[in-house]
Amino acid sequence: VSDVGLIIPAAGSGIRLGSQKDKALTLLRGQPLLAWALRAFETFPDIVERVVVVPPGREDRFRERILGLPGLEREVEIVTGGDERQDSVARGLAAMTGKASWILVHDAARPLVSRGLIRRVLDALEEGESVVPALPLRDSVARAGPEPWIESYEDRGRLLSVQTPQGFHAQVLDHAFQRARADGFTGTDEASLVLRMNHPVTWTEGDPRNIKITYPEDLALAEAILSGGDRDEGTDEKRRAVDEDREGEP
Ligand code: C5P
Numbered sequence: 001v002s003d004v005g006l007i008i009p010a011a012g013s014g015i016r017l018g019s020q021k022d023k024a025l026t027l028l029r030g031q032p033l034l035a036w037a038l039r040a041f042e043t044f045p046d047i048v049e050r051v052v053v054v055p056p057g058r059e060d061r062f063r064e065r066i067l068g069l070p071g072l073e074r075e076v077e078i079v080t081g082g083d084e085r086q087d088s089v090a091r092g093l094a095a096m097t098g099k100a101s102w103i104l105v106h107d108a109a110r111p112l113v114s115r116g117l118i119r120r121v122l123d124a125l126e127e128g129e130s131v132v133p134a135l136p137l138r139d140s141v142a143r144a145g146p147e148p149w150i151e152s153y154e155d156r157g158r159l160l161s162v163q164t165p166q167g168f169h170a171q172v173l174d175h176a177f178q179r180a181r182a183d184g185f186t187g188t189d190e191a192s193l194v195l196r197m198n199h200p201v202t203w204t205e206g207d208p209r210n211i212k213i214t215y216p217e218d219l220a221l222a223e224a225i226l227s228g229g230d231r232d233e234g235t236d237e238k239r240r241a242v243d244e245d246r247e248g249e250p
Pocket residue numbers: 008009010011012013023024053081082083084085086088089106107108109110212213214
């Protein structure tokens with residue numbers, strides 16, 4: 001697909017990460033998480049517009065820290081975010097100029113997204129209007145009862161762990177956001193808003209390395225992944241493919 005707009009919600013606070021502010025500016029190997037994420041999308045010619053959504057009052061700080069970094073030469077618009085992730089993405093959507101027929105939404109908190117995964121999502125949009133990268137669950141899944149009891153086990157066979165970047169036809173996503181707002185519905189991601197309108201959502205294979213940084217230990221895990229230290233994740237061949245994917249990055 002061509003004429004793609006990218007929205008990166010980066011307005012989350014860093015409280016769970018152990019810092020007070022600007023989770024997306026937390027450093028990984030000396031580079032802000034947001035810069036890692038943005039760089040992965042930099043070289044796709046089909047991405048014609050980029051919007052980063054930042055915490056209210058932090059716009060200038062984000063501009064200072066992100067704009068003009070090596071490897072980030074493409075134009076990026078900085079937009080003010082809202083209380084919930086969904087509000088932030090809605091503001092990102094509203095800031096789009098209408099040039100984009102397709103929208104990718106990617107968490108700033110997923111710095112290790114690979115170009116290969118972005119390519120997979122874009123390719124899958126040729127077949128379906130809404131696509132998420134996802135991985136079948138590996139662990140057993142149980143429902144918690146009152147502490148400390150396990151209430152029941154779930155059928156893991158049909159459960160997926162859903163990542164970003166998620167891709168959508170722009171009109172479908174716009175419509176899903178309008179409906180969610182009208183109904184007062186808050187979802188955990190964009191695909192959940194699309195699905196509740198009974199629009200089909202397809203999935204393509206996600207990447208175990210594309211972790212979301214939430215807690216301090218996730219930063220350590222990201223470091224280990226970058227060092228090739230994640231011996232349990234994927235095959236050597238896959239690792240090499242991902243390394244080639246990220247070639248030229250910090
Ligand atoms: O908090 P959580 O891990 O769900 O955040 C996922 C992504 O959404 C992060 O990149 C975060 O910066 C973003 N977010 C946002 N606005 C909010 C809350 C989260 O842009 N109000």
